[in-house]
Structures are given as C-alpha cells and as structure tokens.
Amino acid sequence: MVDPTTETCPEFAGALYAGICTDLIAATGQTEQEVIDRLVDTWNAGHKERVLAWEQQQENEALAVANAERARVAQEEAEHALQEAEAQRERAEAEKKKPKMNGFKEASTVGDFLAPRPSQYAVQKLTNFEYVELWYFSPDGCKEALKTSRSVADDYGLTKVDDQLTIRPVSAFKPRRQH
Structure with a gap:
C-alpha cells in the first residue's frame, strides 16, 4: 500500500x-x-x-x-x-x-621409620632378568643400600639397552660392597 x-x-x-x-x-x-x-x-x-x-x-x-x-x-x-x-x-x-582427596584424621601419626629397600643395582639386575646375589635383598644389604644411596642428584651414566643409548643412575651398574 x-x-x-x-x-x-x-x-x-x-x-x-x-x-x-x-x-x-x-x-x-x-x-x-x-x-x-x-x-x-x-x-x-x-x-x-x-x-x-x-x-x-x-x-x-x-x-x-x-x-x-x-x-x-x-x-x-x-x-x-x-x-x-x-x-x-x-x-x-x-x-x-575429578579425583577426590580422601579425608584424614588429625589425631593420626606418621611413622618415622623408612623400610629398607634393595639397592638400585639389585633392582636393575632383576629388571634385566640377570643373576643377582641374595645378600642384596637381606636386611644387611638393604641397610647398606640405604646408607650409600644419595638424593635425586645421583650420578648418571650412559648405557646401551636394546640398541639404544640410555641414561641410568651409576648405582644401577656397580655392586655395593658385601660384608
């Protein structure tokens, strides 16, 4: 319109x-x-x-x-x-x-004892399915590994695994002294 x-x-x-x-x-x-x-x-x-x-x-x-x-x-x-x-x-x-954080009891205590573990050398031998003496898993061997272990700043070395060059802690290559 x-x-x-x-x-x-x-x-x-x-x-x-x-x-x-x-x-x-x-x-x-x-x-x-x-x-x-x-x-x-x-x-x-x-x-x-x-x-x-x-x-x-x-x-x-x-x-x-x-x-x-x-x-x-x-x-x-x-x-x-x-x-x-x-x-x-x-x-x-x-x-x-999302993972939920579990609650905690304020009255509970945390132990101050660290269970001894075998040395990195012994664990590495087991991982590679190689022979390792039982002494490394005895209480004396675990105490010795605890005394001689270092912090995160361990020395590292190069090794060849499956035709590849890798870095591993030096403690995984050398045995600890036995008593």
Missing part, C-alpha cells in the same frame, strides 16, 4: 473535472460550488480512511516485526540457556570424574 499522507486533493473546479461537475449539477440541482464542496468532502473522508488504514497497517507491520524480534531474542535466550545448562552439566560431570 502506498503512503496516502502524501496525496493532495484534486482540483475539482478545474477543466479535468468540469464534465463530472456539469453532470452532477444537472442530476442533483445543486450549485457548482456545492458540488465541488461535496466532492472535496467526499475525497477528504476517503483520504482519512486510507490514512487510517495505512497507519493501522504500519502499526501492524511494526507489531509483527517487534513480535518476530521478541521471538528471535527468546529463541536465542533459550538456546543460550540450553548451552549454559549443557556446559553446567559437563562441568558437573567433569567434577564427578
């Missing part, structure tokens, strides 16, 4: 409408001015109706656009809420899978 607010009333007194005016004057017996006034009034009434209909249509279209926008926003919010719920569920799942 074209915007009727830009329309202007035709000039009913002009030559274009002279034939219609003459016919109306003859049919109704009114004066020329009364016929022209009646035509202008009729046009104005029709113009008002067209303007009102156009404004109503514009209002309906604006309302439809607003409703569509609200529906789009509501759908986006629903999708966002769904994504947020999914993310929350995934976080909850991840939280369930």
Whole structure:
C-alpha cells in the first residue's frame, strides 16, 4: 500500500473535472460550488480512511516485526540457556570424574621409620632378568643400600639397552660392597 499522507486533493473546479461537475449539477440541482464542496468532502473522508488504514497497517507491520524480534531474542535466550545448562552439566560431570582427596584424621601419626629397600643395582639386575646375589635383598644389604644411596642428584651414566643409548643412575651398574 502506498503512503496516502502524501496525496493532495484534486482540483475539482478545474477543466479535468468540469464534465463530472456539469453532470452532477444537472442530476442533483445543486450549485457548482456545492458540488465541488461535496466532492472535496467526499475525497477528504476517503483520504482519512486510507490514512487510517495505512497507519493501522504500519502499526501492524511494526507489531509483527517487534513480535518476530521478541521471538528471535527468546529463541536465542533459550538456546543460550540450553548451552549454559549443557556446559553446567559437563562441568558437573567433569567434577564427578575429578579425583577426590580422601579425608584424614588429625589425631593420626606418621611413622618415622623408612623400610629398607634393595639397592638400585639389585633392582636393575632383576629388571634385566640377570643373576643377582641374595645378600642384596637381606636386611644387611638393604641397610647398606640405604646408607650409600644419595638424593635425586645421583650420578648418571650412559648405557646401551636394546640398541639404544640410555641414561641410568651409576648405582644401577656397580655392586655395593658385601660384608
């Protein structure tokens, strides 16, 4: 529909409408001015109706656009809420899978005794399925390994294992002295 607010009333007194005016004057017996006034009034009434209909249509279209926008926003919010719920569920799942730290009793004590272990040399021999004397696993052998062991800063040496060059603690290559 074209915007009727830009329309202007035709000039009913002009030559274009002279034939219609003459016919109306003859049919109704009114004066020329009364016929022209009646035509202008009729046009104005029709113009008002067209303007009102156009404004109503514009209002309906604006309302439809607003409703569509609200529906789009509501759908986006629903999708966002769904994504947020999914993310929350995934976080909850991840939280369930996270290892939990066990509680502890404050009154419990920790021993100050370290159980003796065999030397790295003996363990390495077992790992390689090689012969190792039983003394290394005796209490004396484990005590000796504890006395002579060092911290993390042990000396390291190169060795060949399965055709590959590897680094191992030097203590894995030399036997401890036996008593």
